[in-house]
Amino acid sequence: MTRATGWAERMPAPPAWWNDFATHLAGHRHPIYAADIVATTARLILTTTAGDPRTLLAHAQRNAPELIGALADFFRTHGHLDPPPHLADSRAAARRARRIEDTPSPLRAQIEGFANFLLLQREQAQQLGLHPNHLKTIEIRLNTIRDLALHLHPEGHISWASVTTTDLESFLALAPDRRASHLAGLRQFFSYAHRSKAVLHNPTDPITAVQQRELHGPTRTPGQQRTLYERWATNHDIHPHEAFIGLAALLHASTITELRHLTDIDPHRHSVQFPGRSVHLPLDDTTWKALQRCLEHRRQLGTGNPHLLVTRLTRTHRGPAGDESRSFVSG
Numbered sequence: 001m002t003r004a005t006g007w008a009e010r011m012p013a014p015p016a017w018w019n020d021f022a023t024h025l026a027g028h029r030h031p032i033y034a035a036d037i038v039a040t041t042a043r044l045i046l047t048t049t050a051g052d053p054r055t056l057l058a059h060a061q062r063n064a065p066e067l068i069g070a071l072a073d074f075f076r077t078h079g080h081l082d083p084p085p086h087l088a089d090s091r092a093a094a095r096r097a098r099r100i101e102d103t104p105s106p107l108r109a110q111i112e113g114f115a116n117f118l119l120l121q122r123e124q125a126q127q128l129g130l131h132p133n134h135l136k137t138i139e140i141r142l143n144t145i146r147d148l149a150l151h152l153h154p155e156g157h158i159s160w161a162s163v164t165t166t167d168l169e170s171f172l173a174l175a176p177d178r179r180a181s182h183l184a185g186l187r188q189f190f191s192y193a194h195r196s197k198a199v200l201h202n203p204t205d206p207i208t209a210v211q212q213r214e215l216h217g218p219t220r221t222p223g224q225q226r227t228l229y230e231r232w233a234t235n236h237d238i239h240p241h242e243a244f245i246g247l248a249a250l251l252h253a254s255t256i257t258e259l260r261h262l263t264d265i266d267p268h269r270h271s272v273q274f275p276g277r278s279v280h281l282p283l284d285d286t287t288w289k290a291l292q293r294c295l296e297h298r299r300q301l302g303t304g305n306p307h308l309l310v311t312r313l314t315r316t317h318r319g320p321a322g323d324e325s326r327s328f329v330s331g
Helices: 002-010 018-028 031-048 053-063 065-077 087-101 105-128 135-155 165-172 176-195 222-234 240-252 256-260 285-301
Strands: 264-266 271-273
Touching (some): 002 018, 018 065, 031 053, 031 065, 053 065, 087 105, 105 135, 222 240, 240 256, 240 285
Antiparallel strands (some): 264 271
């Protein structure tokens, strides 16, 4: 902290994050190493006059690569690398525009109206406190209708009113493994087109897609399950994440998505509430002990990430394990 103060006095205008950076290093790095990072970072700032986090990281990548880890760790933890407000929305709007532009012009107007309809639905759901469609879901729907238009136009269709059930069946046959997903998009589009008087009837009505919802993967025999239980319950040499994930899946039917996003833990009732479930789930003693090992592992990482399962990669931000959306790209 003394060295950070001294270097700040030499700078014409220390970055607004400078003191926070020194405090972060004091809590996450050995004092000698932290002091060296402070000095090297200060010299880089004075040399390049770069105070913006992304610009400074770009200069560090070229001139002081030993700083990348410490700087990226701090900037991610304190939100300095978060995208600017509304950047995700503007990028999503550009992707939607490209999909609409890729559609043959005679069929384009209805797809543009459909995109606006989906966005209006999303906005209304947000205002009502419901679960709005993700921007990615809207893109998937537009992808389906764009691909349908590209399939129909060479066959002479210049209006959605001429599309028949047979035409849709021929399109769905192009990707049998995605029939259910494609049909969901077709139903939504033609329902909108019917309400807007673009088509006289909904050609998706007679079409069905059977979805296999039961488990089709291999299952372990009772003997194998007992062996795994003994491993996870008694072997403390394995990683705490393996033990908790295994026991939670084996005994409580937890999915990997529920486990990755788990943040709600009640220490008094020895229970957790998985995302998407409406009640707290009491855990047995063995699973609760495995959860405590995960909490201790999380404490040793010194992270501000609120999720139970934290890795060396996710300890520097607040996203769930396996989340790649926060990865840093310099420049």
